[in-house]
Amino acid sequence: MATVSILTNAGFDVRDFFVPNLGGADLTFTGLVDSVGDLLLDGSRTDTFEVLTIEANGLTYNYSGNWEIEASTGLLTGTVSASGGYDGVEVKLGDTVLATLDLPFQPVNLGTETSTGILGDVGDLVTDLVGGTVDILLGTLDETVSLVGLNLDATPDLIDIVIDAGGTQTGGDGDDTLRGGIGGDTLDGGAGNDTMIGGAGDDTYIVDSAGDTVVEDAGEGDDTVRSSVTYTLPDNVENLVLRGTGAIDGTGNALDNRITGNDGDNRLDGGAGNDRLTGRGGDDVLVGGTGNDIMRGGAGDDVYVVDSTGDQVIEEAGEGNDTVRSSVTYSLGANVETVVLTGTGAIDATGTGGANSLTGNNSDNRLDGGAGNDTLSGRGGNDTLLGGTGADTMRGGTGDDTYVVDAAGDRVIELAGEGTDTVRSSIDHTLGANVERLVLTGAGDLDGTGNGLNNAIFGTGGDNVLNGGGGNDILFGKGGNDRLDGGTGNDTLHGGLGDDTYFVDRVGDKIVELPGEGNDTVYASVTYGLSANVENLVLRGTGNLSGFGNDLDNAITGNDGNNRLTGGAGDDVMTGRGGNDTLLGGTGADTMRGGTGNDTYVIDNAGDRAIEQPGEGFDTIRSTVSHTMEANTEKMVLSGTAALTANGNAGNNEIYGNAGDTAIYGGDGRDLLYGRGGADTFVFKAISDSDVAIGGRDIVKDFDFAQGDRIDFSAIDANSGLAGDQGFQFVGTQAFSGEAGELRMKFGGGNTLLQGDTNGDGAVDFSVLLQGHHVLDSGSFIV
Incomplete structure (x- = not known):
């Protein structure tokens, strides 16, 4: 393995003597060692070193003599002499060739001139190593070291560059190893799978291959990787910046x-x-x-994954349509449009003032859209969806969901089989399909309407109007004067406090009222009997219906x-209203008021009254008690066996x-009197009760003296000419x-x-016809 080590506080700048001809690149080779790989300079003493020789086609540059490091500057000083040619450069330590540089050089100030160099202020290095170790000694400035255009005599396993002072290293095309020093280094491995070891200081690594390796030990500064490929930070490296425009990950x-x-x-x-993530442009995740992380998506439609209540999401206005995917309870920040709850926990989500989309997980979530026209999706679990202000669309999904509705534009969407769901509405509301329950909230006079389900x-x-629609519904009016209409189906209606009105359309409908809950009315389009604690019944439609009261003082009204x-x-x-009604x-x-039609009144109490208006038909009273016929009633029939009085x-x-x-008194008019069974008394109280003319006289239809019947004229003054x-x-x-x-x-x-003369003029003043032939005597009369 060939190694080039870049150290500090020493060096000799060959650019004082050479101008490399590399097509614009710099070639700098500086150095001084006492033996291969060993460095003895420490910046504080004077040493004598073995000769380092650079040979170039016979031109030899000898770095010799007593080289010294000045204590005040830390720079190495000495004397160099140059002579000879300059092609085919070799770097030797003694007789050992350390590196061959197959590069042309343009000499400057050649000949036999001897120069003195101050080591330091170096530039770029281009070198080609055969083997062994060469120590390149740099000064104290921030330097750049590059390996480019190498023509190696042998292929090394690794080129290892180490910067001890702050500098920039750039590797070549191979698999390089770059080592930083104690300063803030920039290490760029270049092409190949490079290893970069930063060392102490705040280092920057340039990564361009998935095979690049960055090594940092603990406590070695605040380090940054700048990568143009997908990258995962190794241990002890703090920062990552993705480069280029590719869709890569960090x-x-x-x-x-x-x-x-x-x-x-x-x-x-x-x-x-506790991380800080910044997406910049693009649709980022x-x-x-x-940890408690801060995430900024930047431009584009970004997705944030939140797993801590301390996480912060920051978006600016106009930076796309952004989504938070959260496994904890979460409230959207400004300029973020969508939240999706993840995991299985019972967590909540809250929107902003904009048009948000909130989606729950499969547990019990509370989704609050806030202001704006929001879209809420509960998914699984027993969710609570609050649209907030605005025209919101809410989908509960599976589970027994609760929807909070506060705007006329709110929509609740449920599919069949997705649980027993409830809408809590502070405005008038009609249940959508597949929603079972509706609860009106507040104290306002609101209306609520069901659907085809059992609601x-x-x-x-307040005063509510509740309509069940189809299905077997249960309606609760609570307080106020409510109108409850079960709709089709066998419905149960609870009015609660207040004077409630019920609409019944099936015999299976049931009304529930508790004592003291107001004066309540049922409107029925079917035969109906009032339940306990309901006072009034009104029959609807035109059918021949029956209505039944209860133990209260009822008002019962028929139809036509x-x-x-x-x-x-x-x-x-x-x-009774219209029709031929029977009123019991x-x-x-x-x-009892029969209304139009030929009505029948059944009377069983002396306080009963039958009220008819003129022209309202031929009406009959059937009584089990003594009774006087009210005006505009035509017929009365007593029943039972009691001794009663019937007055026309x-x-x-x-x-x-x-x-x-029975004592029967017809009164004025042409009356037909039937005693029927028993010893009956037919009473006449004035000569006007029975006229003389055939069409005006009363007729006793079944007089039976043998049965004890009598004619009572005792109330008529037989002699009008005498007092008394x-x-x-x-x-x-x-x-x-x-x-x-x-008589x-x-x-x-x-x-x-029977004929009577009350004034003695020999003319008939009144007459009564007894149907049948009756031989009477004075005992037949009460006079």
């Missing part, structure tokens, strides 16, 4: 590294330590590695079909007693005698006609 070590890319697409990996929808404390409305317990208000008040003092109104009534002893209340005198079939107060019977057409 990797750090366990130190706190500074790694700088070029303008190509680089991958920079800091490794362990910056991996901080362990759960929750309102706020033929409805059957049953109030249940409580003092109910029932309205149930227990309690109920108020001013219209033409049909009144039917029950199986018991006189009773009638039954005169049988005789004609009136002209005396007031006579007679008359047969005709198979019927019995």
Whole structure:
């Protein structure tokens, strides 16, 4: 192995005597040794050395005499003489040829002139070694040593250059070894697989081959590799700068590294330590590695790999569309657009004020877009996605995800089979496909709408409109006066506090209200019975539906079909509207309005009322208690066996007693009176109750004296000419005698006609027809 060693504080500049002819390159050969490879100069003493000879075609330059090192300057001084030719240069120590330089030289000041040289201030070295060791002694300046254009007599294993003072070394085409000294050296191995050993000082290594090796020991300064190929920093080297424009990579070590890319697409990996990575131009990948790293991507679409909460990512405005891939909880910095969470940890990501893209991992992530129109993707796990302000697009992926919606432009995207997902919305919201739950937030009056799935929808404390859509939904109104519409499907609706309105369209729909939760109403398009704690029912559509109340004081309203409305317990208000309705008040003092159509009222409480307007049909009251027909009702039928009283109104009534002893009073109008079973009493209270004319008189349809039926005229004053209340005198079939107060019977057409004279003029003042032939006596009457 041939070795050239570049040392310090000594040297002789042959450029004082030669001008090399190398096509513009410099050739400098300086040196002084006492034997091969041994250096005795130390800058502080005077020594005598063996002669070093440079021979050039017979011209010999002898460096001889007593050479001295001046103590004040550390420079070697002495005398040189030159004579002879100059081609074919050999370097000898004694008789030993150390190197052959097959180079032409142009001599300067040749002849027999003797010169004195001050060693130092050297330039470039070009030499060609055969073997052994030559020590080239340099001065103290920052020098450059180059090996170029060598014509070796033998091929060495390695050319080893060592700089002890600060300098620049450049190797040749072979596999060189360059050694620095104690200064800040620059080592450039050149072509080949070179080994560069910097030594003490802040050294710079120029690497241009993947086979180049850089060696630094611990504590030998702050060193830098400048590489034009993909490179990994060895131990004890701190900095790496990628050169050129190629797409190459740089990797750090366990130190706190500074790694700088070029303008190509680089991958920079800091490794362990608190590293600083700078991508510069190109679409770079910056991996901080362990430690708290600072990464600057520079121009281009850069990717940052973050694994510590202390990592910092720095981007300037306009430097591309950049991505952070983080295995820890991370908040995007300014001018970074995208974050992708990696690993399996339950970690979170937060965006900036721009339009960000946030992607989770397969664990439970919280993604917060912040301001801007963001795109969030949860991937696996039970994720929480907060779009923030702006029109955001959120994809939860697999798992039971939660979306926070705050803008009308927000979009929630779920695929089939991706879990049970929830939207929490502070604005009106309609669930997208494959999302199961909706929770309205805040206190505003918001609307929430489901989809075709079995949804759960929750309102706020305000007045909400909740619509389940398709599916078997559960709706919770919470506070406020809410409108809950389950939609198609068998839905369960919880109104909560407030006066809530429910829309029911299936018999399987269920309403849930707790005591004291307001005055609530159900609108049903199917037959429906009110559940507990719901007060009102309104039937919708035109179908012939039934509606049932509960134990409360209900208001039940029919539609325009033929409805059957049953109030249940409580003092109910029932309205039939159109159609031939049947209204059953149930227990309690109920108020029933049939509306248009031929309605039927079922009365079971003395406080029940049937309300009809003129022209609203032929209406019937069916009562189990004594009752007086309200205006505009036409018919009443008593039921049961109790002794009841049935009173008509001013219209033409049909009144039917029950199986018991009934007192029937028709009142004004032409009434048809049916006693039916029992000992019935047909009551007339004024001569106007039954007219004389055939079309105006009342008819008792089933009088049965043997059963105990009686005609009661006791409330009529038989003699209007006398003060007080006189009773009638039954005169049988005789004609009136002209005396007031006579009552007679008359047969005709198979019927019995009762006639009375109350003023004594012999004319009939009122008459009652008993259907059938009845032979009466005074016992048949109450006078």
